[in-house]
Amino acid sequence: MSTTNITDLPDECISHILSLTSPVDVLRSSAVSKQFLLASESNVVWNNFLPSNLNEIVSQASSPSHLLQLTFWMLDLFMTLSTREKCQLMLSVDLLILKIECNKLEIRFPKNARLLNVCWLLIEVSIKPTILSQNTTYGAYFVYKMDVSRHTGFESTPVNAYVYEFLEENRSEDPHYDAGPPKPVHLIVPSTRRPQEELIYARRDDGWMEIEMGRYYVHDFVDERVRLKMRLKQIEKLNWKNGLIVEGIELRPLD
């Protein structure tokens, strides 16, 4: 009798097995073989890591109507959420990808997303520009605070901000792909001053800080399929980053 290898199992079985490990194990397994890579990319695997109380989280968001779709793809978050306190978005994760699709100009994160500790940071929001006024230039602002008592990682590492439009059908889920040029922004005063880099964060009246991620001009005709994406990421420099408290992203006319 020929013996059965794990690679003889149907791909769905491998995905099923991987979904029962942990997100880190899945990423590691993806380097085992092509079959494992394929299996690791299945939605079956990742859906299983979504917090089981996701609906609850969404419904408790500070302004539920702002959130059309809220998707968390957070490594180890599932465990963090379910085993530690149910304190949503008090994250202690190795990876954070927060994707929100929204129909409002002020995108507030539920209960102020607070980053306890991450290496890999990606926060992005996409909206339909049709909700914006035509012939107007908007500035996209990332609104945040730093935990006064403890924040590290950001003084040495700028993060890249992107504001760009894309066609919905071409939407790329690849976090490495950016249509627009990166704009490096320092969320706090960097430890070593680099004169060529502008420091452009500002303190707001409401106590939050904001930094301009980029600008976007809305033409008088906007294709229904166009989406505007605002993205903040740092996935190359993998030092630990913590203490970032995210209020949200705000779009406002500049004129």
Place this chain on the structure above:
Amino acid sequence: MASSSSSSLSRVVVKSSDNNLFVVNKKVASQSQLLKQCIDNMEEKGTNDVILIPLSNVTSNILTLVLEYCEKHADFADDDNNNQELKQWDHEFLKKFDYATLNSLTMAADYMVTKSLLNLCCQFIADSIKDLTVQQIRQIFDIKNDFTPQEEADIKNENAWAFR
């Protein structure tokens, strides 16, 4: 008369890929959705004959194991799923096998749609994958690395932190 119109089979015969026959009572067979479906279909047609179900993908030694599992679970079919004794039995049951057998069993459970056994096997394999390095996974499960060095480096680079 009444019995023939609502016929009910008490046993089925299951044939393994190496042509061994297993007589299985209905309650045990019903643990497998595949067998249950066959039984239901036959009953709908009103057949009273004992039916033969060939399983072309399952050898007799694996089928013996699947049926052993089904028998045990049929005994507990009316209990809730949290029965501690059953859980303990499941654990002891799987512990005995090497990976080759476990893989065959997983495949058979998948083919025969025996969901609880499939979950059990997958969980068992998943637990043994946890915390292993890429190299260890390949070794333990005898998986051939079919990436080019560049491809492998790219994958590891993409999520570098997971490989530290």
